[in-house]
Amino acid sequence: MLEIRNLHVKLEEEDKVILKGVNLTLPDGEVHAIMGPNGSGKSTLSYVLAGREGYVVTEGEVLFDGENLLAMEPEERAAKGVFLAFQYPVEIPGVGNMTFLRTALNAQRKARGEPELSGAEFLRLVREKAKALKIDPEMLKRSVNVGFSGGEKKRNEILQMAVLEPKLAILDETDSGLDIDALRLVAEGVNALRAPDRSFLVITHYQRLLDYIVPDVVHIMADGRIIRTGDADLAREVEKTGYADILKELA
């Protein structure tokens, strides 16, 4: 599914290197977690995968189903099935949540040569998904993320994921700011989508989320590199001992 090889990334605006040789292989159907201290480059990695501007790849490559992901526009990546649940979902006053979702879904379907959904079909689909995530239908009528609480924004990201049904979902700290009930709903949303041809990259600061979304592999990221890779137990170990020990071990 996803193959990140020796990825080096610096900022376009200043000479600051953030990713310093990331290697990661995410096979079809697997869930990988990335953990790591603040500032280690997790969000940068997710933005680079989604195609945000402002970064320069100085070395390395990223293959998505064998194709050069980094050469594609963000909308092309989305149409091919890459989805990023943003750590900080963006507010768009004046664009209705439903309009946004429908435009996105139909744009992706059009790009893939699939027929667009009618208004009624779309409405049925969204209502069903929103219900499962306990999203208030009122929320769907408002502008994208405007006036949403932190938790509502995160659930809205998961709703988008559920509607768009990506092949690769990258969740950037979707658990932060969620209470335990919301966390369970989000995890259920993710687990409901788990499938042999769908993979997840779950970025989290806390092990808590991984009790609900059990990962196949856990990576620890620090200072722009993956410094350790293990199974779900690694997350529990980190939770107990903190990152300091691992970092010390490495030094």
Add this chain to the structure above:
Amino acid sequence: MAETQRRENPAAARLAAIRLPEDEAGWARAAREAALSRLHKMGLPSRRDEYWRETDPSALIAPEPVEAAPLVTDEAPVFGEIDRLKVVFVDGRFDPAASDPLALEHVEIERLADALKADIHWARDLFGRLEETAHDPVPRPFAALNTATATDGVVVRVRGRAPKPISLIYLHRDARSDAVLHHLVRIEPGAELTLLENGPAAARFSQLLEVDVAAGGSFHHVRAQGRDHERRAITHLVGRVAEGGVLKSFTLTANGALSRNEYVVRLEGAEAVTHLAGAAVGDGAVHPFHHDDTIFVTHAAESCESRQVFKKVLRNGAVGIFQGKILVHPVAQKTDGYQLSQGLMLDGDSRFFAKPELEIYADDVKCSHGSTCGAIDEEQLFYLRARGVPRPEAENLLVLAFLAEALEEIEDPALAEDIRNRLEAWLRRRQG
């Protein structure tokens, strides 16, 4: 002599060339003469005048209009789906054959030219009377010129709830046409009317709308200025609103070498309301686009509310001007005033100029104003693209979102939908 004068001073030449219409009733003639004498006193504007620094009036002053090719389009007419009373003007002349019969329940509607010939007519109390009050402290010479010379228009008196909108349709056929239209609207106490206007009217168009809203009356105005690229227009909405009355106006402007839209509204009775809004989109790539909203709202009574929401989307050297003032008299306690002017620049070539002014002589007032000028938000753009929306479509969505607050000022959902569709179509045509 005349030749040199014309070359050296076009304004003087224009003034000298004015001929008042003949065969009108005495009161009408007197109103024309009064307007002409006002005009002679204030003179035609030049760029030295404070409110003409950003907009060159010379094309409006010149004896002849600059040629403007009528736009050829096969798109559905604006407001085409709306049930309305159609009143058609071609190059500034009323066309009875193309219009509906001038009859509407609760409404008296008549051609201005006919009203001005009647010895006794209610229009006497309105024609030029509001315009006359609109020059203090800022002269509006083109409004006086309009009163002096307007050849056509409608006079409308509303005594109840008009069952459907009156729709003034301004067709443009002659590339050299020079139209001067003047409309009078009197909303009697508690009465309601929606007035629609659309079309370019002529190569050069002067329009003056005098609106008198009596207590508890309500006047809604929605207009779409014509898309003919080279057309030039100077319009005035001069309104007076009595106690509890409402005057709301929305204007869509897409294209046009020059649109100068002036609004002078006085809130004269307690709890009177006025909302003025506009959405302008211009692309200067092939033809120049210059759009100017110049507004003066006076709060002359207690507890009145005024809103100004003007948004402009500019690209390829397009120019947008906003000059908006709120004046609050000492008696106007509990004034609620709001003013927003925003420019969205789709590139670095365009220009947006805003001059917001508040002048407040009462102490218990709530007045806010804001003006911004910016580009499309990159974070929002990326968010949309990351969800699969291609860049041009994402940009259009954000442009419409930027304009949304102005469009929200249109109360009728069907009219709002029509205006929104026009904007979408305009954006799609320029997508690239």
